[in-house]
Every structure is written in C-alpha cells, then in structure tokens.
Amino acid sequence: VNPPTATYAPALERDVQSELDARGVGIDRVGVRGLRYPIAVACRDESPQTVASTWELTVSLPASQRGTHMSRFVEALDEWAPKPLDSATLLSLLSELRDRLDGREAHASVSFTMFLERPAPVSGMTSKLGLECRLVAQRDDEAGAATLGVRVPVTSLCPCSKEISDYGAHSQRGYVTIEARAEPSARLCFEDLVDVAEASGSAPIYPLLKRVDERYVTMQAYDTPAFVEDVVRTASLALMDDRRVAAFVVEAENEESIHDHAAVATVRWERGV
Amino acid sequence: VNPPTATYAPALERDVQSELDARGVGIDRVGVRGLRYPIAVACRDESPQTVASTWELTVSLPASQRGTHMSRFVEALDEWAPKPLDSATLLSLLSELRDRLDGREAHASVSFTMFLERPAPVSGMTSKLGLECRLVAQRDDEAGAATLGVRVPVTSLCPCSKEISDYGAHSQRGYVTIEARAEPSARLCFEDLVDVAEASGSAPIYPLLKRVDERYVTMQAYDTPAFVEDVVRTASLALMDDRRVAAFVVEAENEESIHDHAAVATVRWERGV
C-alpha cells in the first residue's frame, strides 16, 4: 500500500453533505448499520460484561438537507462505548446524536451475546450459556423509549405427538424471543426476560449436562409438553403479571424435528390497550 | 430405519389442538416458517418462472382455542403451488387458509430469487442477474392487501469522496430495497420495482461485463455520484410519480468500501397522507 502521491492540503472543496437539497423528500432514517464495537453491558446481579456488539444508529434528515455526517455516529459510539449499556445510557447517546446531527429523531439498535451461568439441574455442574440480546431505542423532541429483547433456546416437546403415540414424543430445540418495553420508572433487565422465556418451554437448555441431568430434562420435557401456542401464552401471562412491563411482543419458534421448517407463534400486547 | 413396532390403529386419542384453552390469551399469528417450496412466479413480459421459494404462513388464533393445525398450511400450499404467484393468487390462498383454519386473519410472506436478463451496456452481451423478491399479504374478514418487495444490487459512488479528492472516488456495491403496495385496481410487477431501484444508484450491476462495458459503467458511476440519501430520494420520486403505487418503503444500504460497516437510509411514504 502506497501513501497518496498528492500531499494533502486543506482544499477549499465543498462540504457536499451540508448542501441544500431541492427534491423535497425528507428521510426517515439515515446512518450506519453493521458497525461492530466492544462495549460493556449492565447486568442484573453481576458487574458489567464486555461484549462484541453490532450497531445500527440513524437519525431523521429534513427534506432540505442533502446528507448526514456518517463519521459522527462512530465518533459518538466510540465516546459512549466505555459506559455500561442500559436503556438510560442508550437514550443519552441518542440525545447527543440528535444534537450532533441536527436530526429530529434518532434511533439505535444494538445486538450482542450475553453469557449466563447455568448450573445443571441435578449434578449442579456449571457452564455458560450464550444468549442473544438486543436493545432498541428511539428519541425525538418530546420523548424517548427503549425496548429490551432476548432470544432464548429451550427444549419443546409436542403435546399432539405425545397424545397420539403409544410411546415417545418428538422434541426439538425452540427459540423464545421477547421484546419488552418497561414502564417509565421501572428497571427491567435482560435476565428478567431470559427467566420468563426459559420457564415457558418444555425444559430449559444447558451447555453441560451429565447423565443424571439428561435423565432429568428428558423426563421434565415429557411431563411438560408445549405447542408454540402454549409457549407464547405462558410467557405472555408472566409478562402481563410483571407490573414493570408496559408492552411486549413474544414469539416462539420451534425447529421441528419431524419437518425441515419451523412452527411459529406470536403475541403482541400493550398494558391498558 | 425400522418401521414402528406397534401396528398403527386408529386410537381414540384426543385431538389436542382442538381443545379449549382457558388462559384467555389470543394469538396474533401462528403457523409455519422457513417452508421451502417450488412455485411458478408471474412475470411482467415473459411466461412464469419456476423458483425455489421460502414461506411463512400464519393465522390468528382466538383465545379459546388451544392450537392450530400446522399440516393444513402445507396442504394448502401444495395445492396452490402450481398456480403462478401474484398478489391475487396469494390473497386467494389466504382466503382459503382462513376457511380451513377458522382464523380471523391470515398472513403470508414468500421470498425467492427471480432471474432477469441483463444486456451489457456497450457490448450488448447478455447474462442473467438474480434478484431477491418478496411478496407479503394479509387478509381479514373485511379486506386484504399485498406488498411487493425487491432487493436490487447497484454500484454507488461517494459524492463526498469525489469532491474532496484530486482524483478517484470510492465506490461500492449497494442494495436498494423497495416494498410497495399497489392501488386496489392497479397491476404492479416485481420488474417495475427493479427498474426504479436500478435507476437510483450510480450505475446498474451486471453479471457479465466486457472491457468496453467496464469502461462505460466506471465512468457512468463517476459521473453519477450518489449518497444513500440520494438513492432513496431518487427512488422515492419515481415511486411517487407512479400512480399505481399506494405506499412504499425504500431503503438503500451501501457496503462501504472504506469501512467494514454499511451506510443506510430509509423513506416511508403513503399516498395522500
């Protein structure tokens, strides 16, 4: 790789992004996507975890302005990255983005894997389970709101298969996805949603199971058959009961072991609606 | 693989899905996802294309019913697969699903790759470009609506890089995604949206370019620099001008050649709103 042959000189070139745009089309969201950054994430019971996160950061752009300044998203993220991420810090980052970029609205979506310790149910041997988490937020002149999301693997066992067969019942890995918005003053953690999801399947999932544990989860799943419909209803009732939760979407997806496609179910809910 | 040891006999087991559910939670969507099926797709100017499609098919489920009948989605799809797919046939499939499954609402999303012939701009040599297409529809007691989507690769060249540099300008592959809903009586084809998308970047993309063609598209891109903001505005104006279009979302995503992340912009629009 060669350095440029031309010496850089602070030329008088136009700042193209700052030009006026005459086409009259406002832009809902403009920014960066797929930007990976190391951050710290606030946890419920432990000190913050360092994670590799993937970001989408955007602002709205008025019809009159040609372009946004893409580098400012990265600058802002680099400055905020050391602060442990939660809804409050993300909304503060969005406030700053609105200022730096003169956008009326700012949006963020950040995804990462959080690891939680999982003691096996009988042997008690521990291992760490990686869980997909997501924090989404938006802010305009008046208000801001954040949504926490988790995607949690569970075992699911088919109630129909159990009922119609003389023995056995097909089971499979399923994923329970919960996206929840907290009430304004409430503090909700990713781990709270993980707890709800894990309790909604036929059995939780563990990276490490010894033979005594495998016996336990096999029989637990057979004793707790659940359709995707059952999974989302169980999770919904738990979330409705939690007064910190203002709204949620819960989805169950079973990677059916008797098919090469998935079964899915979704419930959307908002408190007081 | 052994046959089951127990001879099948039509046992008097319960139909678990048809049971009543007392938990009082209605389900917005339940069904199948990731189901792959060979179908025929209606084209603008040519006879239908055979494509490998991937489906999500769901219905709503009342609070009182425990489960839907998953196999009926596949049965319905197998019956409808031979009919060339367009908005009208997809809405008819949804009507039938509502009947078969007693759901108030039915939804479908189907994705596939359509191949279109692309003559190179100077040599005229032809090759086929694969384009991601998607058809999404929903229907309830009163109405149904379908949305066509395409994801189209384009070349984009950065106006800022061109302006501030003594020579050269970075370019990259970008993707223009358009999701559009047609006015009730209008006929809109995937190819119509592809045309809009390809005309919105710095240059179209072709699988086969000879040297004379590569010269052409290199200079065409340099002469037509476009930010993601420019791309979505150009596409938006073309779609607003097309009286067949009732609403759209257009997104541009540039796989920046000077970064390892993307630049994105989105415009949402509805006629008369």
Added chain:
Amino acid sequence: VNPPTATYAPALERDVQSELDARGVGIDRVGVRGLRYPIAVACRDESPQTVASTWELTVSLPASQRGTHMSRFVEALDEWAPKPLDSATLLSLLSELRDRLDGREAHASVSFTMFLERPAPVSGMTSKLGLECRLVAQRDDEAGAATLGVRVPVTSLCPCSKEISDYGAHSQRGYVTIEARAEPSARLCFEDLVDVAEASGSAPIYPLLKRVDERYVTMQAYDTPAFVEDVVRTASLALMDDRRVAAFVVEAENEESIHDHAAVATVRWERGV
C-alpha cells in the same frame, strides 16, 4: 443514472490482466464466487429440474501472468447453463474454461436446492422436500474428477436419553451430509445419496404429516435411536456396499434439543485404501 459524459472510443489502453508478473508467485485458484445462475439439473427418474444455483469457478494462474479474465467465467457459464447439469457436463465446462483461460487446472463448485416428492408414511399424502445439493469438480491436463454432495434433514433420537429415562427420549432435527465420488464409469445421482442419508437417521423428515403419520414417525424414531456416531456408520456401510462409490465423506450434525450447540461426527473413506 446518467450515461457517461465521455463517448466511448476504443482507446489503446493496455490489457492489464495480460501483463507479465515478475513476482514469481503462482496462483492456485482465481475466479468468481457467489455467482447465481438458473440452470437445469439432471435427475434420476424425472426430467431435469430448473433450479437457482450458486457457483464458484476458478482456474490456476502461472506465476508469470498478472491476471485472469473474470468475464470469461460468466460467458462460459451462460453458454453451458441450458445443458442439464451432471458430472459429465460440469467436467466439459471445466475443459472449456481451461482452454479459454489458459489455466492448467480448473475447479467448479455449484450448489442448489433440489425438490423431491415425499409421500407421508401412512396417509400417503404428498409434498415436496427441498434438499441442498452440491457438485464439485476439478480438471487438469491429465484427469478430472467430480464429487456429488447432499445435505439431508432427518429426525434423530438419542439412545442414551432413551436408556436412562423412565419415559421419553429427546429427539431433534439432524442433517446428514454426504460427499461422494463415483467410480470412473459409474453413474451416481443426488437421489441415491439422499436415499442413503434418509435411511441413516431415526426417521425421515417430511414437509406434510397428518396425525396418523405423526404417530408413525414418533414411534419409528423411538424404536430407532441413533447417536451421530450411529448415523455416520449406517450411512458409511451403505456407501461402502455400493460399488459405484469410489470415495466419500459422511457427516452427521444433530441440532441437539437439550443444548444450543450441535453434536457432529465424520467418516472419510476411499475404496481400496
């Protein structure tokens, strides 16, 4: 999109690819990857299927030559695409690529989804299952060889879980991948490998199963427990018994329902070695 401002004129520019290269480093493979093209695939019992395929096409490049001519790969593929693809046509395409590009060796890898009809085991109701297929070939001055590959979903049920539990046994979706090279004069089809793979799990997988069928496959899987080790051994023995098969690699991957990771096993074998 504007046309270039400069009129194209056949300039006397250098053909950069054809230049000599003084660095003394020969290149093993150079070409195109991720090129999607519609092709026809030869089947065992039926007329050819039209599929959307994804290609990697490369040649070797001598140390003395700076670059290959990328457009010729696409030209060659466009010409060969109408011929039904099998090992023989792919090797002929490679012969032509060697000629067009003066490469000593040429390689190809092409992947696609083939759909096979699957009657349910009791009801006999039919549906189509999409199967990932791959054809890989290489040719040099002296010889050529092709390898057929399939990735087939199966149900797998854990023998250990069945043995240690009073009732039930965890099952999951697994994938059996077979890559096989045929003896020089033998004709081997993708469907032959699919048959071997489907017979190696605890039960085959079907897109459409009615209640009588679900009972059947549930009990069949419980009666045929199989570790990934059992799956690859069963498949290996069937492939060794088939005198058309000269060499193979078989892999089983189970998407464990009690874990969020997979269990895998692999056997490599060559006749007479």
Added chain:
Amino acid sequence: VNPPTATYAPALERDVQSELDARGVGIDRVGVRGLRYPIAVACRDESPQTVASTWELTVSLPASQRGTHMSRFVEALDEWAPKPLDSATLLSLLSELRDRLDGREAHASVSFTMFLERPAPVSGMTSKLGLECRLVAQRDDEAGAATLGVRVPVTSLCPCSKEISDYGAHSQRGYVTIEARAEPSARLCFEDLVDVAEASGSAPIYPLLKRVDERYVTMQAYDTPAFVEDVVRTASLALMDDRRVAAFVVEAENEESIHDHAAVATVRWERGV
C-alpha cells in the same frame, strides 16, 4: 415448566456410549460444534481480550466403541476457558481431551472477533475495528500443530477499470483471509497476520474517517490498484519473508461493486516444499 414426576434414582441403566460396536467403522471426528463460550485471547502488545468464541471440538473414535462422551468436551472447555488462548494452551486442551476421551486424535477450531484500535491516517482519530480470527489445532500420539487465521477487510481498486477509463475506477470492500502455521519454536500472533493482510489491498479500512482521512484513503486506493491476484501475491511474499511462518493459505475475496458476485484468488504454500 414442571419438575419430572419421577424422582431421580440412580438406576442401573446401561452406559450406551461405552458399548462395543460391531460394525467395524472407525470415526475420524466426533464431538461438538457451534458451542459458544466467553474466553480470553492472548494479544501481541496488550493484555488479553475477553471475547465471545464459537467452538468445534472433536476426537477420533475407534471402530470398536459405540459413542464418545459429549459432556466431557464442555467440561474441559469450561475448565480451560479462563486461561488466555494461544496455540500452546489450545494444544494443551487437546492433550487433555485425548486423555479424557481415549481418542487417538483430537481437533479444535475456535473463532471469535478481536478488536484492534485503528488511528485514522491523517486526523489520527481512533476507533476500534472488529476482525474475525480463528485458531485451529490437532494433536495425535506423536505431534500437534496449530494454525492461526484472520479475515481482514480492505479497500480494493480495480487496475483494469483504472486503465481503461478516462477517469475514476471502481473500488469495493474486499476480505483478505490468511491461515498460517508457525515454525515449531516461533511465536506468531493474530496481529502479525492482520498487518500483512492490511498492507496487501489498495488501502486499509477504518471504522472512523474524517474528511481529511477520506481524501487520503481515496487517493491512496487510486494510487495502489490491486486485482485479487495482486493482493494474494503481495501477502504471499510478505509471509514467505517471515521466517516464523512454516506454511500458509492466503485468499482474497473482492465484493465487486460492478457485479453481484465476488472475485477470489488463493495461494497455498509450505516452506521447503
């Protein structure tokens, strides 16, 4: 989720995995794949980084034994996870796996994203770039060997496009992948390979570039055009010159901005061969 109705009692069930297998088929590799775990990674100049890693861990299994013990892979990984990962610790983990599982051979492949600080070339403003890294190792009775791999994004600018056009030249994001085995006593770091890869394209890539930096990299790329063939040759010469390197595979993949497919080139090399 209910607990199992049967109280667990240490039943006298068979240990199915330890059974003899009469089929006479030895298994090359059996174990776990896609297991995610938080680990620390040894760095060249800094203290270890905490990363989310994804593992494949396998052993060979003799023809006479029915199955391996899957839980022992996870147990071993959980114990080794706190030690900073490098070639030596990975080979020690494999030695232990051979002992625990009575396998003649043991293999490991671990992938993760490492973040490196990248000061912009003119402004000097820093940001962090995520780089895909991989460590692969195997060990049998006699010896062990490890391979380090990195996948590094670069800007590439097409020499042909530059030559044949009156102005401009298409550029795109490319990825340089290097897998290298060190000489027995040499210490090679991921960052060493990243340095080679970044110096082989038309310009390095940075998450954060201000306008002065964008001008610099635009002109640097135009002044340093490189085909995929050039990229792999430049990287190969640098690796051959490094006496610590015993063998390597280097691959360049350009996400062509004028096509929807990639250009690729590969060189394989072993010292003294």
